[in-house]
Amino acid sequence: MxxxxxxxxxxxxxxxxxxxxxxxxxxxxxxxxxxxxxxxxxxxxxxxxxxxxxxxxxxxxxxxxxxxxxxxARTTRATRPRMTKKCTTVTRRVRHSTSSGSGKKRHTRTWYSTEHSRTCKRVRSGTETYTRVVRRxxxxxxxxxxxxxxxxxxxxxxxxxxxxxxxxxxxxxxxxxxxxxxxxx
Incomplete structure (x- = not known):
């Protein structure tokens, strides 16, 4: 002021x-x-x-x-969809292998691991109120x-x-x- x-x-x-x-x-x-x-x-x-x-x-x-x-400025209260971020975690089992040697002495080693991936998207979750400007x-x-x-x-x-x-x-x-x-x- x-x-x-x-x-x-x-x-x-x-x-x-x-x-x-x-x-x-x-x-x-x-x-x-x-x-x-x-x-x-x-x-x-x-x-x-x-x-x-x-x-x-x-x-x-x-x-x-x-x-x-x-x-x-003239404002009013209004409602709009409330968008939130929803994430999901996906796990999957992945097979890995290595080979060594040759012929009859060939040896294959196999193991498994778990990979985590996360996907997020915005979804509607109810409504929210906000201040809308009617006149600036x-x-x-x-x-x-x-x-x-x-x-x-x-x-x-x-x-x-x-x-x-x-x-x-x-x-x-x-x-x-x-x-x-x-x-x-």
Missing amino acids: FKRLATAAVTAVLIAGLGACGSGAEVKENGPDRSVRTGQGSGGATGTPRPHASATADATVFGLRDDIRHRA EQWCVSLDDVDGNARRDDVWYEVSRTTYDAAVGTDRHARLDFTPRHEGC
């Missing part, structure tokens, strides 16, 4: 520090706590928005942080003005835990850049 809090704190300090490093020409104020980067970050020097990029694994999106949501854990971030398009508001993205922790450390309507896992959450 402490490690997560420390990571979130360090991330928040880095984001705040990097946000403070921008020059005054790059940041335009749109109210008391809204800031939007213009220039290179929004599609070029003219300030025209970038065309919409689909949320693929390598497409970075940016926008104003709207809301965040953490969806815990998700971290989600909602953006307004996605990729500089003012009409694309309230777009949800599923993100990594690191990106979610960084978004928690920012204010609402702060600019975020990240690569989502996929759109929708």
Whole structure:
């Protein structure tokens, strides 16, 4: 728990520090706590928005942080066949012989030994209960003005835990850049 809090704190300090490093020409104020980067970050020097990029694994999106949501994993109890390992030991008698001499003086010596072999296979032995994951854990971030398009508001993205922790450390309507896992959450 402490490690997560420390990571979130360090991330928040880095984001705040990097946000403070921008020059005054790059940041335009749109109210008391809204800031939007213009220039290179929004599609070029003219300030025209970038065309919409689909949320693929390598497409970075940016926008104003709207809301965040953490969806815990949902599990249920289920049953499945219980497979156990059943082994059987088989013994067999093996005949061995050696011969010595030749002609009428030929002598054959015979003896027997027992060889053990073990065979194992998995067999069903009743049922067992286990925890089945119905829905995996998700971290989600909602953006307004996605990729500089003012009409694309309230777009949800599923993100990594690191990106979610960084978004928690920012204010609402702060600019975020990240690569989502996929759109929708």
